[in-house]
Amino acid sequence: MKRTILWIMVLTFTISSFAFFSLTGCKEPEVIVETVIETVTETVVETVEVEAEEEEEEKVAAGTYTMKIGHSHTTNAPRHMSLLVFEQLVEKNSEGAIEVEIYPAGQLGTEAEMLEQVQLGTIQATRGGSFDEVATELSVYMMPFLFTEPAQFTTIASGPIGDEIAAAALEVGIYIPATGDAGGLRQWTNNVKPIEKPEDIVGLKMRTPPIESIIKIMEALEANPVSIPYAELYMALKTGVADGQENPLVNIDDKKFYEVQKYMTMSNYQIHPDPMFVSNDWYQSLEPYLQQIVTDAAKESMKHNDVLMTERGEAVMPVMEENMEITYLTDENRQAFIDKCAPVYDYFTSEGWFTTELLDKVRSSIQ
Numbered sequence: 001m002k003r004t005i006l007w008i009m010v011l012t013f014t015i016s017s018f019a020f021f022s023l024t025g026c027k028e029p030e031v032i033v034e035t036v037i038e039t040v041t042e043t044v045v046e047t048v049e050v051e052a053e054e055e056e057e058e059k060v061a062a063g064t065y066t067m068k069i070g071h072s073h074t075t076n077a078p079r080h081m082s083l084l085v086f087e088q089l090v091e092k093n094s095e096g097a098i099e100v101e102i103y104p105a106g107q108l109g110t111e112a113e114m115l116e117q118v119q120l121g122t123i124q125a126t127r128g129g130s131f132d133e134v135a136t137e138l139s140v141y142m143m144p145f146l147f148t149e150p151a152q153f154t155t156i157a158s159g160p161i162g163d164e165i166a167a168a169a170l171e172v173g174i175y176i177p178a179t180g181d182a183g184g185l186r187q188w189t190n191n192v193k194p195i196e197k198p199e200d201i202v203g204l205k206m207r208t209p210p211i212e213s214i215i216k217i218m219e220a221l222e223a224n225p226v227s228i229p230y231a232e233l234y235m236a237l238k239t240g241v242a243d244g245q246e247n248p249l250v251n252i253d254d255k256k257f258y259e260v261q262k263y264m265t266m267s268n269y270q271i272h273p274d275p276m277f278v279s280n281d282w283y284q285s286l287e288p289y290l291q292q293i294v295t296d297a298a299k300e301s302m303k304h305n306d307v308l309m310t311e312r313g314e315a316v317m318p319v320m321e322e323n324m325e326i327t328y329l330t331d332e333n334r335q336a337f338i339d340k341c342a343p344v345y346d347y348f349t350s351e352g353w354f355t356t357e358l359l360d361k362v363r364s365s366i367q
Contacts, residue, residue, distance in 0.1 A: 066100075069127070070102075070103040070106075072114075074104060074254055074255075082304045087100040087102060089293075103123075111128050111230065114126040115133060118277055118279050125276060125277060125278045128182065135171070135174075136168075136353040141153060141156075142214075142273075143213065144269055144270055144341035145269055150310060156365050157180070161358075176278070177295040178275075183247070184249060185268040188246050188264070188265045189245055189257060189258075191244065192204060192244070192263075194263045195265040196265070198340050203222065205223075205226045206226065206244050208225040208226065210227060214270070234257060237260040244263075248313065249320060252320065253312070264325070278294070
């Protein structure tokens, strides 16, 4: 209202001044008018600034909140590096009101345990792991051979469809401010033989995390799924408890699985989302401006994550080639794997993990 009245004053006074100086024969009324406009405009700007200051939310004192974040990757992994970006953004933009503490390399437990800690409020956030415990809709991203490159996935995950999928996690007390790429397309490694066609994987003891999509894919391929915690996988592969495993290149490099595996197949069979799981109770306890800072920082740090994942995947390929025999699928053999995995889609839609409509939305958005 102040701004409206002041602009009326400007207009009225300007017209009056112009008329006065015209009638009295002033030769330079434009100079006077410009001076009036400049003076009153400065007053309007000052008033707007005062109003903005009055409306600005009261800032929270430094150290008011602590945000503990746990994850299973090492400090050299893109996930950790992107969380460092998140830490810097949150602490700077909140002026220290939120202090971020990051616990890498499974210091706080397994991925499933850390997720439970988030739900209990022991820690405030985690990344990675138990998608099935948070929102079954996340499984749509992990359907076999759905994406052919990570950019297809990240475009969807960071857009409206991704927001719709993330919102489902609120039902279990989890807020997902951003979802990134967990490492790129996933590959198969093993110690028995090269996997070139579907019959080569039959009967192999393939380590699978507690993620339904991977279990169902391995079952469809007639492999033997073996459940082993991620932190114990290296030793399990070394001792033969498992013949092989599946992971993106960045994880194979990060955990040095290539030291205990002979063969790798570039199957590109699946991609995993990397949602940031935040305690919704904790998030809702924040002042609105701090909520926005956390959300914005999560989205920005995920952009860094996705770039780092792509760059790291390309950078570590020579290490893979040096330590394992690499197999690339022919178009014919790739199609054979796709055909054998087709029932996985039917299982997830028929069992209500996600709707056919959501799957169609994702498929139609892939470019």
